[in-house]
Amino acid sequence: MEHEKLAAKKRLIIFIALTIILAWIVFLLVPICGLTYGSGAAVVILAVAMFMPALSSLLTRIITKEGFGNMYLRPHFKGHMKEYLLLYFGPTVLLVLSGALYFLIFPGSFDPELTTLKGMVASSGKQGLDVSTLLMVQALIFVVIGPIVNIIPTLGEELGWRGYLLPKLRIFLSDRTALIITGAIWGVWHLPVIVMGHNYGTGYWGYPWLGILAMFVFCVVLGIIEGYMSIKLESVIPAAMIHSTVNAGAALPIVFAKSGYNPLLGPAITGLIGGLPFMILAVILLIKAGSKMTLGKNEAHRQEEGPLG
Secondary structure, three states, X not given: OHHHHHHHHHHHHHHHHHHHHHHHHHHOHHHHOXXXXXXXXXXXXXXXXXXXXXXXXXXXXXXXXXXXXXXXXXXXXXXXXXXXXXXXXXXXXXXXXXXXXXXXXXXXXXXXXXXXXHHHHHHOOOOOOOHHHHHHHHHHHHHHHHHHHOHHHHHHHHHHHHHHHHHHHHHHOOHHHHHHHHHHHHHHHOHHHHHHOOOOOOOOOOXXXXXXXXXXXXXXXXXXHHHHHHHHHOOOHHHHHHXXXXXXXXXXXXXXXXXXXXXXXXXXXXXXOOOHHHHXXXXXXXXXHOOOOOOOHHHHHHHHXXXXX
């Protein structure tokens, strides 16, 4: 058992080092190449970076001769359809509640004229497009395909975070601690892009440190939610679905906001106020997780055979 723990510890260190080093190299191509954050080429580079955690998981398995078992890719739909229905629509409901709560707290920030969206349409050269119709179509698309529209790139991350890092940390730590630390490492991983302006821009007071802190909190919160569901269903698919929905709709409340809002607070869920419903859910799930969550029959069988991962 002690030998297995030493092997798992070595794999943890290699994985964390690889995923941060590889991703940061890719992230830094944006300033090195003189690109503007948000430009087409920069978006492509950042999309490539999303696959570095999955690549690091594969490389770690090869380097340490661990093999490719227990990658947590099976969704385990059988007997869990209610949970997957909740996963499909629950995050969308939570995103809507988050935006509504922000505008209840800051009613002066709400823009019923949709000035931001109209500006986006005008800048695209489609002045004749009806903004209300566009918004309804986008909202419908978001509800129907949000959990799967980004699932390939989000799997690129989740195969590393919830498919490799979290199971390894659970060998050494309580589930509560493992969930928090997984999210914390995920937050640190984002550091270069937060400095570039990801989610918060660069014009806020306290740049970049307060943006780094806000993203750190957001990653811990979302990491708890995603990790809890991944442990419960013994798969990375739930985490990828939640991550996909969040990526698809996190910025949606911004189209309802007047200019001049503080991105550290909201209205996007990456803000400390905009993300309150997610924070509340994360605390509830963290309490439910306890020291060790009840294992499903598939997971219990693997535990009998040896450590996770």
